[in-house]
Amino acid sequence: MNTKNYPDWLDNAVFYEIYPQSFNDTNADGIGDFTGIIEKLDYIRELGCTALWLNPCFASPFGDAGYDVSDYYKAAPRYGTNEDLKRLFGAAHGRGMHVLLDLVPGHTSVEHPWFKESMKAARNEFTDRYIWTDNVWEEPTGCASIRGISERNGSCAVNFFSHQPALNYGYYKPDPEKKWQQATDAPGPQGTIAALKDIMRFWLGMGCDGFRVDMAGSLVKCDEDGKGTIRLWQDIRAFLDEEFPDAAMISEWGEPDKSLQGGFHMDFLLHFGPSHYNDLFRCERPFFAGEGDAFEFVEKYKENYAKSEQKGLICIPSGNHDMDRLARTIEGDQAKIAFAFLLSMPGAPFIYYGDEIGMRHVEGLASVEGGYERTGARSPMQWDHTTNAGFSAAPSDQLYIPQDKAVDRPTAEAQMVDPHSLRSEVKRLIEIRMAHPALLSRGGIEFVYAKKDTYPLAYLRSWDDERILVILNPSAHEAAFPCEFSPKECIYSFGGEFHATGTTLNVPAYFAGFYKV
Numbered sequence: 001m002n003t004k005n006y007p008d009w010l011d012n013a014v015f016y017e018i019y020p021q022s023f024n025d026t027n028a029d030g031i032g033d034f035t036g037i038i039e040k041l042d043y044i045r046e047l048g049c050t051a052l053w054l055n056p057c058f059a060s061p062f063g064d065a066g067y068d069v070s071d072y073y074k075a076a077p078r079y080g081t082n083e084d085l086k087r088l089f090g091a092a093h094g095r096g097m098h099v100l101l102d103l104v105p106g107h108t109s110v111e112h113p114w115f116k117e118s119m120k121a122a123r124n125e126f127t128d129r130y131i132w133t134d135n136v137w138e139e140p141t142g143c144a145s146i147r148g149i150s151e152r153n154g155s156c157a158v159n160f161f162s163h164q165p166a167l168n169y170g171y172y173k174p175d176p177e178k179k180w181q182q183a184t185d186a187p188g189p190q191g192t193i194a195a196l197k198d199i200m201r202f203w204l205g206m207g208c209d210g211f212r213v214d215m216a217g218s219l220v221k222c223d224e225d226g227k228g229t230i231r232l233w234q235d236i237r238a239f240l241d242e243e244f245p246d247a248a249m250i251s252e253w254g255e256p257d258k259s260l261q262g263g264f265h266m267d268f269l270l271h272f273g274p275s276h277y278n279d280l281f282r283c284e285r286p287f288f289a290g291e292g293d294a295f296e297f298v299e300k301y302k303e304n305y306a307k308s309e310q311k312g313l314i315c316i317p318s319g320n321h322d323m324d325r326l327a328r329t330i331e332g333d334q335a336k337i338a339f340a341f342l343l344s345m346p347g348a349p350f351i352y353y354g355d356e357i358g359m360r361h362v363e364g365l366a367s368v369e370g371g372y373e374r375t376g377a378r379s380p381m382q383w384d385h386t387t388n389a390g391f392s393a394a395p396s397d398q399l400y401i402p403q404d405k406a407v408d409r410p411t412a413e414a415q416m417v418d419p420h421s422l423r424s425e426v427k428r429l430i431e432i433r434m435a436h437p438a439l440l441s442r443g444g445i446e447f448v449y450a451k452k453d454t455y456p457l458a459y460l461r462s463w464d465d466e467r468i469l470v471i472l473n474p475s476a477h478e479a480a481f482p483c484e485f486s487p488k489e490c491i492y493s494f495g496g497e498f499h500a501t502g503t504t505l506n507v508p509a510y511f512a513g514f515y516k517v
Contacts, residue, residue, distance in 0.1 A: 006265060007209075007210070007246050007247070007248045007265065009051070009098055009209075009248075010248055010265055010266065010348060011440055011441050012050065012440050012441065013051045013098070013348040013441065014048060014049045014050050014051070014348065014349050014351070014430055014433070014434075015050075015051045015053050015100075015348055015349065015350040015351065016051070016052055016350075016353065017052075017053045017317070017320055017321075017350055017352045017353060018037060018052055018054050018055065018353050019032075019055045019321050020032050020034070020037065020054060020057050020066075020079050021065075021066075021078070021079075021378075021400060021401075022378055022379060022381060022391075023037055023353055023380075023391075024036025024037060024040050024381065024383070024391060025380075025391055025392035025393070026039060028392060028393040029078070029398075030399045030400050031079075031400050032079070032380070032381075032392075033078070033079045033084075034057075034075070034080035034087070034088050035080060037052075037054075037088055038091045041091055041092060041095055041097065042095070045096075045097060046427075047351075047356060047423070047426065047427050047430065048426075048427055048430030048431060049097075049351065049430070050096065050097055050098065051097055051098040051099070051100065051209075051348075052092060052097065052099045052100065053100045053102065053212050053350065054101055054102060055102050056102045056104055056214075057075055057076055057079050057085065058070075058071060058072055058073075058074065058075065058076060058104075059074040059075070059077070060076055061109055061111050061163075062076075062078075062369045062370075063109065063161060063163045063369070063370055064160065064161050064163075064164060064370035065321065065369045065370055065378070066369075067104050067107075067160075067164070068107070068108065068109035068110075068111075068161070068163055068164050068370075069104055069108050069109055069112065070108070070109040070111040070112045070113075071113075072199040072202075073199065073202055082206070085206070086207055089206065089207035089209075090207060093207070098209040098210075099207075099208055099209050100210050100212045100248060101203055101208050101210075101211055101212075102212050102214060103199070103200070103211040103212070103213045103214065104214045105167065105213060105214070105216070105219060106166060106214065106215050106218055106219055107158070107160070107164040107165055107166050107167055108164070109164065110146070110163045110164075110165060114129045114130075114195075115129075115130060118132070118152070118156075119149070119150035119151065120150070120151065120152060121151045121152050125191075127188075128168055128182065128186070128187065128188025128189075128191065129167060129188065129191065129192055129195075130156050130157070130165045130166060130167060130168050131156065131157035131165075131166050131167075131180075132152065132154040132156050132157075132180060133145075133154045133156075133178075133180045134153070134154055134179060134180045135153060135154060136148060136153055136154055136155055137155075138154075138155060139155050140155060140156075140157035140166075140180075140221075141171075141175065141178065141181070141221070141222060143157035143158065143159075144157070144158050144162070145157055146162050146165065154180070166221075167192050167219075168188050168189050168192050169184065169189045169192055169193065169219040169228075169229075169232060170182045170183050170184035170185070170186060170220055170221070170228070171184070171220065171221045171222050171223075171228075172184065172220050172221070172222055172224055172227060172228035173222065173224065181221075181222075184220055184228050184231070193232065193235065193236070196236070197236065200236075200239075200240070200244075200247075201243065201244075204244045209246075209248055210248030210250070211247075211248075211249060211250070212250045212251075212268075213250070213251050213252060214252055215252055215253075216229075216233065216251035216252055216259060216262075216264065217229055217251070217252075217253040217258060217259065219232055220232060226255065226258045229258075229262065230258055230261050230262040232262075233259075233262030233263050234261075234263050236263065237262070237263025238263075240263075248265055248266075249263065249264045249265050250264060250265060250266045250267070250268065250315065250348075251264040251267050251268060252268045252270065253267050253268065253270075254267065254268065254270035254272075254273050254275060255304075255307075256304050256307060256308035256313065257304070257307030257308060260313065265313065266313040266314070266347055266348060266441075267313065267314055268317070268350075269314055269315060269316045269317070269347075271320075271322065271323050274300060275297070275300055275301075275304075276297035276299075276300050277316070279292060279293070279294065279296055280294060280297055280338075280341075281319075281329060281330060281338065282323060282324055282329055283329075286329050286330060287457070288330050288335075288337060288338040288341070288474045289329050289330050289334060289474070290334060290455075290474045290476050290510075291475070293451075293452050293453045293454065294450055295450055295451060296452075298447050298450040301314070302447065305346075305445065310444065311442065313346070313347050313441065313442070314347045315347040315348050315349070315350055316342055316345055316349060316350070317342075317349075317350035317351075317352060318338075318339070318342055318349075318350065318352050318355040318356075319355055319377065320350070320352050321352070321374065321377060321378055322374055322377075323374070323377060324361050324374075324376070324377055325354075325355070325360055325361035325376070325377045326338065326352075326358075327355075327359060327360045328360070328361040331358060333474075333494075333495065334474045334510065335358055335422055336422060336425045336426075336494055336512070337472055337473075337494065337495075337510065337511070337512045338474070339356075339422075339425065339426050339429055340429055340470075340492070340494065340512035341457070341470075341472055343429040343430060343433050343439075344429075344433065344461065344468075344470045345445070346441060346442065346443060346444075346445050346461075347441055348441050351426070354382065356415075356422065356423045356426045357410045357411065357412055357415045357421070357422060357423050358410045359379070359381075359382060359404065359409075359410060360404050360406070360409070360410075361376040361377055362375075362376040362379045362401075362402065362404050363376055364376075365401065368400060368401050369400075371401075375401060378401055379401050379402065379403050380392065380401060380403050381412075382403065382404065382411045382412065383411060383412050383413060384411050384412070384413035384414075385411060385413060385414070388403060389403055389411060390411075391403070410422075428492075429492070432492050432514065435491075436466060436491065437463040437466055438461040438463040438467060438468045439461050439468060439514075442463070443461045443462060443463040444461065444462040444463065445459055445460070445462075446460045447459045448469065448481075449481040449482075454479075455473050455474070455475040455479040456471050456472055456473035456475075456479045456481060456511070457471075457472045458470065458481060458483065460485065460517070467485075467516065467517050468491065468515065468516055469483075469485050469487055469515045469516075470512075470514050471498065471505070471507055471511070471513045471514075471515075472512050473495075473507045473508070473509065473510070474510065475509060475510075476509050476510070477509055478506060478507065478508055478509055479506075479507055479509075480501075480504050480505065480507070481504070481505060481507075482503055482504055483503060484503065485517040487516075487517055488517060489515065489516040490513060490515050491514045491515065492512070492513065492514040493511075493512070493513045494510075494511065494512040494513070495508055495509070495510045495511035496511055497513070498511075498513060
């Protein structure tokens with residue numbers, strides 16, 4: 001990683017993830033919009049968040065919630081215009097906030113003009129923009145495909161849904177028997193990379209502060225140990241260092257040793273794969289629901305932390321548009337303790353809109369825009385006690401996703417005036433994080449106690465001379481652990497206080513505490 005050009009604002013960044021269509025609707029069409037985001041920036045800033053991650057907001061048929069892009073240079077009309085998006089950047093900057101756009105480099109929609117041109121039999125500029133086999137009866141290696149849809153003879157690789165053709169970044173080691181497998185330095189893949197740079201150049205020039213990159217580790221196909229994809233992102237990094245050295249890049253990769261080597265500043269901890277993230281929040285017995293353990297998570301985290309050269313740049317989200325809502329498994333005091341963890345770990349924390357008020361997973365919804373079982377985590381934000389919880393003035397049956405209809409559904413309005421609410425606790429935790437360098441993104445971490453099937457979880461955060469011991473016990477039982485550190489000044493506590501018996505610390509049930517040592 002080129003630390004010389006590391007954006008300083010990432011050091012204390014706390015991100016708020018916005019799913020644009022579900023955040024705030026200002027034109028009564030049942031779908032959120034850019035003006036609605038601008039209208040709520042003060043709410044986000046008051047919470048303490050310093051940066052936004054906007055889920056895809058480019059033109060799209062929305063077969064996959066905007067992850068099926070039909071024009072990378074045009075804002076989705078449902079949200080507003082390019083000028084509206086530019087105005088959002090300016091409004092955020094005026095509040096000392098930064099904005100990351102969601103960049104989807106792996107695939108487009110079948111409606112993208114690039115793909116329509118690639119379907120033609122005659123060779124043209126876009127013939128090799130996607131991965132096509134030479135014969136309609138042959139599928140691409142390691143990929144599903146779409147075929148029989150064009151005059152061109154061949155099958156086209158797809159990512160995820162069948163309407164998302166995979167862009168061509170080449171094969172790490174092309175099979176010489178398959179002439180259609182192109183090397184990463186072939187003109188087709190190089191043209192795709194050039195197009196990606198142009199897209200980034202356009203939006204960075206418009207005022208965005210960088211990108212969260214969707215599935216960043218998946219671009220080069222049949223890529224041994226990610227070497228081809230790392231090299232690709234190193235090329236992008238060199239371009240950014242030359243033209244946009246302050247642009248922040250955060251990867252959805254889940255392998256920080258690879259993503260940081262590729263030039264990303266931070267890597268996302270994924271809810272799938274080997275991270276054991278789900279052991280904490282979303283499994284049959286989650287740690288923060290008081291009945292699981294964090295041991296495997298900690299072991300994997302330590303491994304990744306070492307691989308990232310102890311830079312502390314692994315981001316842990318409260319949730320996102322691809323997961324069940326946090327409140328589906330963790331509520332009440334345990335949710336507050338979960339946020340004490342999220343806001344005291346290294347890397348930039350990400351708060352999914354509504355998680356700060358404990359929005360529930362809306363059960364039993366039919367799939368909307370490719371959401372399937374994820375749809376219940378994408379329901380409209382609950383702002384207040386008015387019609388549609390203040391999200392929209394449209395008739396309720398015209399909201400693009402139904403809301404939580406429970407009488408006691410949480411709202412931002414109610415929680416902002418309740419000093420004991422989840423939101424008030426999240427705000428307090430952010431304030432404490434911001435006041436202590438050891439708790440910020442790049443502070444060091446050393447795990448003090450993390451045993452299998454045992455509580456509590458304890459770790460030491462450090463920066464220069466500041467050292468802070470974090471103790472978390474979301475279980476319903478008092479817990480004890482041996483600790484060589486002597487807690488001194490308490491900077492945060494929830495659920496009571498510990499008491500010491502020699503070098504053993506005894507902590508109450510439903511407890512979180514931060515102590516200088």
